[in-house]
């Protein structure tokens with residue numbers, strides 16, 4: 001019985017408050033604040049943000065057993081609430097965008113993705129974003145210097 | 148053993164207390180000696196006595212996986228490590244001349260750096276209090292050298308301040324301090340704070356502001372030789388006939404405020420950003436290589452894990468060999484999985500619904516770095532900048548100067564971007580050529596005469612497009628911590644998760660190591676009890 005596991009756990013509890021206050025605030029980051037702005041138009045939001053992962057042709061790509069799904073020809077986008085739910089809450093490797101995009105920008109990019117890469121021409125509105133967002137408030141990152 | 152009862156050094160005393168009283172006694176003693184609050188590391192785990200034949204399969208040969216494998220093998224387990232890439236280290240990596248950077252989507256760059264030059268695309272700096280990492284670096288013979296974190300002579304650039312002209316950090320920081328001191332003095336003297344501070348404290352504060360802010364006799368922050376002694380001179384002191392210095396002119400308050408320099412001043416105050424900081428000599432991947440020297444023979448490379456199944460008797464991990472296409476299985480009694488969550492969340496993992504939900508609840512940041520190779524060290528020769536970072540509010544975030552080989556005549560690599568947030572995604576969405584062009588255009592604000600002229604080649608590393616992680620570091624929220632953290636780290640049958648996502652010290656190698664140590668202690672305890 002060389003292993004004082006319960007005691008190690010106790011030590012962890014003692015130091016926890018300290019780590020949440022200080023350590024968790026600061027992941028590695030450049031330092032300083034950014035003035036980078038995202039454009040308002042749907043296509044530009046796609047090119048400046050979504051394209052990083054979903055690719056310029058919206059066909060996504062494959063990784064180590066993980067995929068970035070295609071947004072082009074994606075029947076799940078028939079439901080306009082579906083992309084909005086992902087933009088508001090994130091899921092798996094898909095981050096939420098509540099801290100990067102305004103409701104207007106979310107509506108614009110959802111409209112663009114549904115109409116340009118798919119055949120769902122009816123626009124997504126800011127009211128749609130607010131309706132889906134009202135169901136549950138978006139997450140708040142616990143780290144202010146990591147992003 | 149009478150010897151062990153009379154410790155010669157503080158260290159011996161601590162290890163003696165550790166043996167006699169266990170973790171809590173050791174922790175209390177260390178606190179009393181003044182150096183424990185900075186870490187949860189209480190020394191390498193003393194695991195021993197694995198049951199004969201007991202086995203563990205470790206998934207992922209990053210630092211967490213390799214440390215788990217190392218300590219478990221030492222305790223007597225039969226250990227196998229399965230790794231997707233053809234190298235050890237995971238995020239602990241350096242890009243060198245000849246290396247290929249392949250992204251999801253197929254975009255491939257071949258790095259063209261000269262011999263000896265490198266970019267650390269992920270981890271690059273190690274705080275002095277990351278004792279777990281420092282301990283294993285020392286044990287495994289990984290040599291560390293200083294990382295120049297703080298440099299007063301670097302530039303701060305903000306597009307809307309000073310007409311877009313970068314200013315030296317020392318000038319802005321000294322001016323900020325001076326103006327704030329003047330204003331506080333004025334409010335104190337106007338009696339505006341009389342209901343907040345005692346008469347004695349008011350006096351002390353006035354004295355402090357005069358000293359600290361380098362205020363003149365009227366408690367104003369004005370240009371003077373004394374102030375220049377901090378922010379630099381117009382003509383620096385010299386020798387002989389023309390030796391007398393002339394003062395520099397302080398900036399007006401509103402200009403200083405426009406620069407946002409307090410964000411850099413605050414950055415340096417961060418616990419994890421405080422000096423002294425270190426980097427491995429020869430590239431960050433020296434750490435991964437140092438670990439691999441210990442456990443390399445246990446690693447099966449080019450092995451893509453596709454499924455983790457478990458039952459009452461053991462764990463079965465399915466995989467595919469990326470070279471031959473061959474599929475196979477590895478069976479073991481226990482599994483320590485360090486696969487990053489964006490990947491793990493899409494694998495077939497047989498764990499309970501709570502851990503499943505936790506695995507899908509944590510997206511990652513998508514940072515991006517760019518390395519640019521320059522013909523000569525113009526930042527040293529023309530600007531007296533030796534290491535450190537010049538900051539900008541443009542997408543690139545900063546440029547960072549090399550911490551080693553000062554004064555050499557050869558080429559050198561600058562970090563030409565450390566982008567995050569929207570800026571990182573904008574750069575990631577570009578082609579590699581466009582990224583380099585953006586880095587040159589934005590970085591030129593600091594060194595307009597030299598930046599493009601001395602540029603040789605560049606390489607970009609977009610974390611969101613690395614196939615084995617699809618991101619950079621985990622992004623927890625207070626909400627997701629409360630709802631999912633304990634479910635993520637709890638032992639689920641015979642499977643435990645470890646790594647950068649399974650710690651309150653996310654985004655740091657230290658956290659990955661602490662998480663691995665905690666995970667294997669719990670596996671070992673359960674294995675002994677089973």
Ligand SMILES: Cc1cc2nc3c(=O)[nH]c(=O)nc-3n(C[C@H](O)[C@H](O)[C@H](O)COP(=O)(O)OP(=O)(O)OC[C@H]3O[C@@H](n4cnc5c(N)ncnc54)[C@H](O)[C@@H]3O)c2cc1C
Pocket residue numbers: 028064065206207208209210211212229230231232235236237238239268269270271272273450451452453485486487490514515610615616618619620645646647648653654655656657658659
């Ligand atoms: C941009 C950036 C900057 C950072 N800066 C710092 C810093 O300055 N200092 C610091 O201390 N830390 C820093 N970090 C954090 C540090 O890199 C990590 O905490 C640490 O390296 C993670 O180690 P790990 O073992 O937990 O995960 P990883 O190193 O990611 O290891 C996971 C392994 O799993 C493998 N894998 C993935 N999928 C599969 C599969 N299907 N089958 C088999 N294997 C698979 C991967 O190839 C990888 O080798 C930074 C990270 C980034 C991205």
